[in-house]
Amino acid sequence: MLEIKDLHASVDGKIILKGINLTINPGEVHAIMGPNGAGKSTLSAVLAGNDGYEVTQGSITFEGKDLLEMEVEERARAGLLMGFQYPVEIPGVKNVYLLKAALNAQREARGEEEIPAPEFMKLIREKLAYMKMDNSFLQRAVNEGFSGGEKKRNEILQMLVLQPRLALLDEIDSGLDVDAMKVVAEGVNSLRGADRGILMVTHYQRLLDHIVPDVVHVLVDGRVVKSGDKSLALDVEERGYDWLTEGSVA
Amino acid sequence: MSQVQGFLDQLGARQPLDAEPSWIAARRQAGAARFEAVGFPGRKDEEWKYTDVSAIARQSFTLADSNELSAEQCDAFSIGIDAYRLVFVDGIFNSSLSDVDALGSDVTVEPLSRALADNHEAVGGQLGRLNNVDFSPFSALNTAFMGEGAVIRIGRRVVLDKPVYLLFVSRHHETPVMSHPRILIDAASQSQVTVIEHYTGDSEAANLTNVVSEVFTGKGAQVVHYRLQEAATSEFHISSLHIEQTRDSHFRSFNLNLGAAIARNDIVAELNDENAVCDYYGLFFGRGRQHMDNHTKVHHNAPRTFSNENYKGILDDRARGVFNGLVHIKRDAQQVRGYQSNANLLLSDRAEIDTKPELLIYADDVQCSHGTTTGQLDEKAIFALRARGIDEAMARGLLTLAFAGEVMESVTLPSIATRIERAVAGKLPDRFNLQDLVEAADA
Structure with missing residues (x-):
């Protein structure tokens, strides 16, 4: 469903991604690990459609379409959703408004009617309960005054409501304590399914104990230097990244 | 002539x-x-x-x-x-x-x-x-x-x-x-x-x-x-x-x-x-070449009188706004509280606001404050909304409405609130049916 080919991208003229190849098939959970500065955030940003990143070479195809030609909102409506590392606070916009607007935008893109209010509220309540979030949360402004854990839970809540085809989770574990991590991981695991892909970008192996990936990629200096199964993450945890780069530098 | x-x-x-x-x-x-x-x-x-x-x-x-x-x-x-x-x-x-x-x-x-x-x-x-x-x-x-x-x-x-x-x-x-x-x-x-x-x-x-x-x-x-x-x-x-x-x-x-x-x-x-209370809520939304000027005055002529003012200005295109708010506390009008706030949102580079809060205080035991801000929509917030599939126009409408929020929430007549929402946020309320949503959420 997602095919990244020979992707090169730069920020402010500096080349960060130097030829990334990655394919995610429906039903698969992928994790990208890598040291600081490897290009993890840049890859996330390019997938999300952030301004300020220039793709200089290569392609990204999402469900047969050229992702790089799609506007930010088109990507989301097509089912590619990003869970952000630093969710933005949006004062004055209530969570319930955001959720309804987002859900209706998606339905509209599919040529469906708006969701009726009672059906919407039923859906939201169910997902809130799953994320162990209080109903009062709906009337609070998006992320405003939320703790780090609440913000991340909110990102996952949005995923549960919007049911993406491909969920991108950018450092979803950062700033989470053990309990919050469990709730977030349960939410993500509930998204797993035969026709859905998940791509996690993370610094730490810890997350992968909770959300077990099918494929692990190690990103170093803008390239995927090694891919493997979940045991690769454990190797990285134990041995660091240097052993992976020694061969490729030569 | x-x-x-x-x-x-x-x-x-x-x-x-x-x-x-x-x-x-x-x-x-x-x-x-x-x-x-x-x-x-x-x-x-x-x-x-x-x-x-x-x-x-x-x-x-x-x-x-x-x-x-x-x-x-x-x-x-x-x-x-x-x-x-x-x-x-x-x-x-x-x-x-x-x-x-x-x-x-x-x-x-x-x-x-x-x-x-x-x-x-x-x-x-x-x-x-x-x-x-x-x-x-x-x-x-x-x-x-x-x-x-x-x-x-x-x-x-x-x-x-x-x-x-x-x-x-x-x-x-x-x-x-x-x-x-x-x-x-x-x-x-x-x-x-x-x-x-x-x-x-x-x-x-x-x-x-x-x-x-x-x-x-x-x-x-x-x-x-x-x-x-x-x-x-x-x-x-x-x-x-x-x-x-x-x-x-x-x-x-x-x-x-x-x-x-x-x-x-x-x-x-x-x-x-004593104990007279006065609240001023204001919202002005100008587009094109509209010019909107609000001059408000509160005279605290007696002790223990209270006023609270909140004005929001939203200006697009080449619209121009003026806010001039005076809080005047007379001599010996002690234990008065007077608060004033004016926030403005400029949706275009050519829109303009002149804002002038004035405090004239001739008593010494009073609580007064005033504040004024002028800013633009938060581009990061627009991106965050778009990343959930909401188109840019709607994202801007939603954030503009959010800016007006404090004043709008005080409007207790739904038929008026809906008209303002529609005017400020464009197509938003039709798709949103805000009232519906609020009732459903409260149920």
Whole structure:
């Protein structure tokens, strides 16, 4: 469903991604690990459609379409959703408004009617309960005054409501304590399914104990230097990244 | 012929009332004399520094001679609200479109012309007491033409079951017309009333509405006043609202401006006795080349009086806004609290706001604050919304509405809130059905 080919991208003229190849098939959970500065955030940003990143070479195809030609909102409506590392606070916009607007935008893109209010509220309540979030949360402004854990839970809540085809989770574990991590991981695991892909970008192996990936990629200096199964993450945890780069530098 | 004289010449075209008390002629003359003496305000006048009214002065306005409006047209202009209604077309009262039949005996809601004919002495004492001809050249002009408008009296302890709705419809004419309505609200002790002044009309109308309203609150009375100004963008809207508050009274103003080429609103409250509370909420939303000017004053004339003001300005395109808010605390008016806030959102690089908070404090034991901010929409927040599939226009609408939030949340009449939301956020409310959503969430 997602095919990244020979992707090169730069920020402010500096080349960060130097030829990334990655394919995610429906039903698969992928994790990208890598040291600081490897290009993890840049890859996330390019997938999300952030301004300020220039793709200089290569392609990204999402469900047969050229992702790089799609506007930010088109990507989301097509089912590619990003869970952000630093969710933005949006004062004055209530969570319930955001959720309804987002859900209706998606339905509209599919040529469906708006969701009726009672059906919407039923859906939201169910997902809130799953994320162990209080109903009062709906009337609070998006992320405003939320703790780090609440913000991340909110990102996952949005995923549960919007049911993406491909969920991108950018450092979803950062700033989470053990309990919050469990709730977030349960939410993500509930998204797993035969026709859905998940791509996690993370610094730490810890997350992968909770959300077990099918494929692990190690990103170093803008390239995927090694891919493997979940045991690769454990190797990285134990041995660091240097052993992976020694061969490729030569 | 001078511009001033051109306006005053229209006095000859005025339809005399059935029975005109002698005092009213004297006041009109005083108004005309004052206006003739001072003329239109210029940019050198501190109170009018940022608002150029020469476009009004240059125009030749006549007086309307018809109040024709079909019931269907009237319904289309009015907000859907169950209320006691008086309708004015280009300043002329239309009784067939009005509906005040169900009023109780302790309540009066009637056109000024009728109040003058029935018992002019009851009106004479209050009319002009809070707004004399010196207040502004437009007040003087209004006084010169004084004769129609509305009189609302609420008896002691009466809690009016429905709002009073004053609908002012402005029609399109080859030669634009002017009207000078005069509104008197007298809420006796412990009474409660909500009054809506609504200004709207044909989209091509280019008339001048120059209204003066005076509000008297008895002890413990609670008055809520809405100005919903939705005039066409070629119209001129000048208003002044004056409030006199006695002990334990509570006055709340919602000054909501969406329309007019030039809108200038003055609000002045006199808090004359202990525990009088005054709240000013304002929202102005200008586009194109609209110019919106709000001048507010609160005079704390007695100890332990309280005021709170929150004005939000949203300006797009080349629109221009002015906010000038004065909090004045008189000598020995101790233990007063006065808060003021003005926040502005500029949606375009060419929009402009002049904001000027003023505190004049002559007592030492008071709590006062004022703050003003001007900013733009948060691009990161727009991105975050788009990343959830919400298109950019809607994201901007949502954030603009959020900016207006604090004021909008105070608006307790849903039919008014919905109109403002629609105007401010464009297509948003239709898709959103905010009210629906709020009810569902509360259920």
